[in-house]
Amino acid sequence: MTPADVAENLMPKSDYDKEETCFNRLIGALKAAMEESIKKAEEEARAKAEKEEKEKQQSIKEEKDKEQSAKQDKDDETLAKEVKENGLAAKQVQENGVIH
Numbered sequence: 001m002t003p004a005d006v007a008e009n010l011m012p013k014s015d016y017d018k019e020e021t022c023f024n025r026l027i028g029a030l031k032a033a034m035e036e037s038i039k040k041a042e043e044e045a046r047a048k049a050e051k052e053e054k055e056k057q058q059s060i061k062e063e064k065d066k067e068q069s070a071k072q073d074k075d076d077e078t079l080a081k082e083v084k085e086n087g088l089a090a091k092q093v094q095e096n097g098v099i100h
Contacts, residue, residue: 001033 009026012018 001030005029005033 009029010022012022
């Protein structure tokens with residue numbers, strides 16, 4: 001709450017407003033501002049937690065993809081080695097493009 005907000009709440013709105021009415025209005029405005037501030041902080045904390053969770057899930061997914069890619073590369077290398085060592089299979093691959 002700004003100083004101008006405080007002054008506005010303390011100023012009488014009519015000739016019949018008493019000091020107590022103005023102070024009560026200020027107290028109400030301060031409580032409302034505090035509740036709004038708390039609500040905003042909670043929303044920001046929730047948004048931050050959601051963002052961190054999404055980043056964590058993305059990181060886990062990327063790690064799994066990387067592991068799967070490494071496994072596929074290893075399997076491909078093993079297959080290539082087997083084909084190289086086995087002349088018959090290599091000949092079939094050259095002729096048919098398929099290993100039986």
